Amino acid sequence: MRKKHFGKVFAAAILALLMVVVTACGSGNNEGSSSSTNNGSSPSASPSTPEESPSAPLEKIKIKGIGHASWFKSGMDEVLIAAAEKTGIELEIEKIPEGMDGVNLVKARFATGDKPDLLFYYAGLGDTQGFGKMSDTFVSQEDQPWITNFDKESWKGIMTALEDGKYYGAPYGGSNTSVVLYNKKVFESLGLQVPTTMDEFWSVSEALKKGGKIPVYLSGKDAWTLQLPVQHAQATPSTAEILAKIDVNQAKFTDWTARNTGLQFLKDVTSKGLTNKDVLSDTYDNAQKALATGEAGMYIMATWVMTDIASKFPDQTADIGAFIMPYQGADADKSYIFAPNAVFVVKGKNEEAAQKFVNFFESLEAQNIFFGKDGGIPAIKGVTVTSLTPAELEAKAFLDACRASGDGFSMKYDINAAFPAYLQDIIIGGKTPEQVLEAQQKDYEKAAKAKDDSNFK
Amino acid sequence: MIKKMYYSYWLLLPGLLIFSVFFIYPNLTGFLYAFTNMDESFKYTRFVGFDNFKSLFQEDDQVIAFKNTFIFAIITTVFKIVLGLLLALLANAKLRTTLFFRSMLFFPVLLSTLAVSLVFSALLHPSRGLLNVFLETLHLDMLAQSWLTDPQIVIFSVSFVEIWKWTGLSMILFLAALQTIPQELKESAMVEGVNSWQMFRHITIPLIMPIVNTNVILSVIGGLKVFDIVYALTGGGPGNSSQVINTIVFKNFAAGRNGEATAANVMLFLIVLVIVLLVNKVLNRKVEG
Numbered sequence: 001m002r003k004k005h006f007g008k009v010f011a012a013a014i015l016a017l018l019m020v021v022v023t024a025c026g027s028g029n030n031e032g033s034s035s036s037t038n039n040g041s042s043p044s045a046s047p048s049t050p051e052e053s054p055s056a057p058l059e060k061i062k063i064k065g066i067g068h069a070s071w072f073k074s075g076m077d078e079v080l081i082a083a084a085e086k087t088g089i090e091l092e093i094e095k096i097p098e099g100m101d102g103v104n105l106v107k108a109r110f111a112t113g114d115k116p117d118l119l120f121y122y123a124g125l126g127d128t129q130g131f132g133k134m135s136d137t138f139v140s141q142e143d144q145p146w147i148t149n150f151d152k153e154s155w156k157g158i159m160t161a162l163e164d165g166k167y168y169g170a171p172y173g174g175s176n177t178s179v180v181l182y183n184k185k186v187f188e189s190l191g192l193q194v195p196t197t198m199d200e201f202w203s204v205s206e207a208l209k210k211g212g213k214i215p216v217y218l219s220g221k222d223a224w225t226l227q228l229p230v231q232h233a234q235a236t237p238s239t240a241e242i243l244a245k246i247d248v249n250q251a252k253f254t255d256w257t258a259r260n261t262g263l264q265f266l267k268d269v270t271s272k273g274l275t276n277k278d279v280l281s282d283t284y285d286n287a288q289k290a291l292a293t294g295e296a297g298m299y300i301m302a303t304w305v306m307t308d309i310a311s312k313f314p315d316q317t318a319d320i321g322a323f324i325m326p327y328q329g330a331d332a333d334k335s336y337i338f339a340p341n342a343v344f345v346v347k348g349k350n351e352e353a354a355q356k357f358v359n360f361f362e363s364l365e366a367q368n369i370f371f372g373k374d375g376g377i378p379a380i381k382g383v384t385v386t387s388l389t390p391a392e393l394e395a396k397a398f399l400d401a402c403r404a405s406g407d408g409f410s411m412k413y414d415i416n417a418a419f420p421a422y423l424q425d426i427i428i429g430g431k432t433p434e435q436v437l438e439a440q441q442k443d444y445e446k447a448a449k450a451k452d453d454s455n456f457k
Numbered sequence: 458m459i460k461k462m463y464y465s466y467w468l469l470l471p472g473l474l475i476f477s478v479f480f481i482y483p484n485l486t487g488f489l490y491a492f493t494n495m496d497e498s499f500k501y502t503r504f505v506g507f508d509n510f511k512s513l514f515q516e517d518d519q520v521i522a523f524k525n526t527f528i529f530a531i532i533t534t535v536f537k538i539v540l541g542l543l544l545a546l547l548a549n550a551k552l553r554t555t556l557f558f559r560s561m562l563f564f565p566v567l568l569s570t571l572a573v574s575l576v577f578s579a580l581l582h583p584s585r586g587l588l589n590v591f592l593e594t595l596h597l598d599m600l601a602q603s604w605l606t607d608p609q610i611v612i613f614s615v616s617f618v619e620i621w622k623w624t625g626l627s628m629i630l631f632l633a634a635l636q637t638i639p640q641e642l643k644e645s646a647m648v649e650g651v652n653s654w655q656m657f658r659h660i661t662i663p664l665i666m667p668i669v670n671t672n673v674i675l676s677v678i679g680g681l682k683v684f685d686i687v688y689a690l691t692g693g694g695p696g697n698s699s700q701v702i703n704t705i706v707f708k709n710f711a712a713g714r715n716g717e718a719t720a721a722n723v724m725l726f727l728i729v730l731v732i733v734l735l736v737n738k739v740l741n742r743k744v745e746g
Contacts, residue, residue: 101692104711111710130713223694278583280606280695417712421518425696428608442516443712450494450714452501 058088061353066109067120068102069095070284071173071341073307075374079366086365089357091118098284099224100417107131107417115346117354123155123169123342126162128451129414134161138168139345139355146170146362149381158339162410169342170358174376176303177404178232178336179322179395186213186294194321197329205274208297216269217296219287220279220427223420229269229300230262230423232325235336235405246444247412249455253441254434261327263433266426279427292316300325302338306389307375322394324403335395337404340379413447415440491720496713509720513705519721522693522700525612526725529687529701530680530732532616533623537676538669540620541627546657548628549635559632563625570622574689577618581605605691608698615699619686623679627672634668635661670740677736681729702728 072093084090094116096102107130109115119131119138127133141147147167160167182194187204190211195201205215219225236258245251253259269275276282276296288305290296292313299305303322310317324333343361345354360366364382371378372385375392377399388396398404422439425431431439448456491509495502513519548559565573580587581604589601604614638661646656662669684703687693693700693708700708702725709718 104707107711107713108707111713111715130711220695223692278603278606281582281584281603415712417708421694421696424694428606428695428698430608430696430698439516439518446512446714447712450496450501450716452503 060088060090061350062090062092063117063350063353063357064092064094065118065120065343066094066096066106066116067172067341068098070098070304070308071120073374074311075370075372078369078373079361082366082369083357083360087356087360089353089360091357093120098222100420103417110137115348117346117348117350118357119344119346120172121169121342121344123159123171123339124157124161124410125168125342125344126410126412128162128412128447134163134166134168137347139347139351141167141170141345141358144170144355144359144362146359146380149362149364150379151381155339155379158410159342162412169344170362171340171379172343172361173304173341173374174371174378175340175399176338176376177395177399178228178235178300178302178338179391179398180232180298180300180325181291181305181320181322181391182298183291183294183296183319184321185319186211186297192297194323195326196331197326201326202272202274205269205272205298209274213294214276214290214296215274215298217282217287217290217299218266218269218275218279218427219282219284219299220424221281222284223424225284225287225301226266226420226423226427228302229265229325230259231336232300233262233265233327234258235334236328237405239405243411247455249448253437253444256437260433260437263423263426263436265327266423267433270427280424288312291320294319302336303392303395304338304376306392310375310387310389317389317391320389320391322391322398324398331403334403334405335398337399340376411444412453413444413451415443415447418443487719488723490716491723493716495715495719502716505716509717510724512717513721513724518697518700519705521697522702522705525699526681526683526701526728528612529616529619529683530677532613533619533680533683534673534676536616536620537624537627538672540624541672542631542669544624544628545631545635548632559629562628565622566625566629568622570685571689573618573622574686578605578690581614606695608695611691611695611699615687615690618690619680619683622686623676627676630668630672631665634665638664666740670737673736673740674733677732678729681725681732 072095076093080091080093096105106119106121110131115137125131125134125138131137147170150171152167155171156165159169159171186208187193190207190213192204192207193200195204208215239256239258242251242256242258246253246256270279276286276290284305287296287299287301288309289312291299292309293316306317306320309320324335327333343358345351345358361370362380364380364384367378367380367383368385371383372387375388377388377392377396378386419440422431422436426433426436445456492504492506493502494505494508513523544562548555548562552558579585581589583589583601583603583606586604588604592598592601602610605611642660643656646660651659682703683701684707687699687701687704688707691699693704702721706718706721706725709715709721
């Protein structure tokens, strides 16, 4: 009798425990929204707090950030030291792999609730890109003091969230642009001129090959780097038009001719044998060395690589120049402009300290420290110290001459996680450019249907 | 009459609670989510029937993952068992170097997968890697391959690294089994005039059969569930040539397609369950026979 009674009590206890577990896990999902009342406009978020009372001892606060390893160079190292001294905030940065490996990792972290205090990520995030609703996840930067020193209008649509048009990310680093970086000494020694049409480009490449140089270096082991030739081809106003149509299911990826041009280039340059021998084993690091030492003639990349080259090969930095890939020729081509990356304050128990760090980072003092060491064109107004290399200055001249386009080209759904693998597929002959575009269309439809998008029913 | 004293069932409660939170609950919800289009926001989650499962078999890149998982599991299981047994026989021999030999063969098991992957990425580099340089030095250029970047052979290269890393574990298990065989049995067999092969075939193998069973099961499960070595060595590439089921799970999860990722995980669970039950049944029959 007693045994029977015990069995019932025991079963009831287990059931109750399971219910507690289920309820506890369920309520965890609401954590983000409940903390959303404490938004970025909290008074303690002001950067001036520590400076206002210099005699008061600074409270030491440790916060955590996460971002691609290559984004943190000597400029940021010095800013971290200054921030600890001036604000008492010690930021510990977790450096994650480049490209989609890092993106996958950070999205998986957010999906499982393992969030940092600061997210260093690409600007212009939206609600449908894997981080949840922007206003639930991140602190809005609209009312923060640093934003008065920032040209909000210029970066609207590029660095703002698609859904509410607000700035959730503060600029991290400078803006960059895609170019063909070339070794001027190699070009001079072989008597070559910068190509202005695709015919000239192929001729120059053949001449480089004949001269014992690698014409076009592709660092396919770091698959994200393969995106650059394609993005460069997309730097045309037609891209914005086609993307707007793809978003509402009135056009397909296969209609995106500019992307097709870039994909076709990757296929052609590989099949013509105008690249390094081991494209899929060679890395971003290998490419920098090959370009700087003159082993390679050209490398299609964004200007951010020049910071690395300048630190590793200071004596060769001036040998490198930049030109725009002549996909269309006749000066019709543009370089693809990349907005500054962004730093997002994640809502949570450390959001005040994280915001304080961001406000310090965006101050002129910190920006001058940062750009005194690292490259890129500052987005914060009034930065007086920069360290642009000759190649970056040449690239900047294209921007000044309005020969740049891009990065306003955001799409409603982020399907780029699979893109680098597709580009590797083109290199190994596993997919044609058309098949890649078809695969991307499928990915996009799947993403849209998952969000119950009425245009994709 | 002696009264038997039992511990109270209530003592099970803390353990059961932890087991429920970290195992039973996630697993049960996993089955449920596999039939939804759940994304990272949980906002649009609705029941989609078998769509996620269909999708797994409609896309070439995902079909490749299933094929690669089976190839990987079969190759690594066969080689780990055969090589593990041979090495165990060698390590069981009475030699002056036996201890050194055992330690050396077990050493790869202790290394981190990431470290092993980095070393092998360098060793298998097509032009600068030690393996191809060595082959070229011996004028065996025709054998030099793009080990990790040729889509035709990449899954075999990854399997080779897995075999190199884990054969030591099979060896140790076999070695433990070999050392339980009574010496008297072997001696009496020798008195009867049994040769080495007959001794191996009719005495050693039957007596270590339970360990063969364990080793095969462990290798099959490990092979089907592989993730780390593939992700660290190739990331599933080049392209999607070395994707396995677990890299697809990770990829879908990272793309916010949690429903599809969970469906792939459920498929993996069912595959492992069915194969392990079958293998276990076949091997147990042999043990009993």
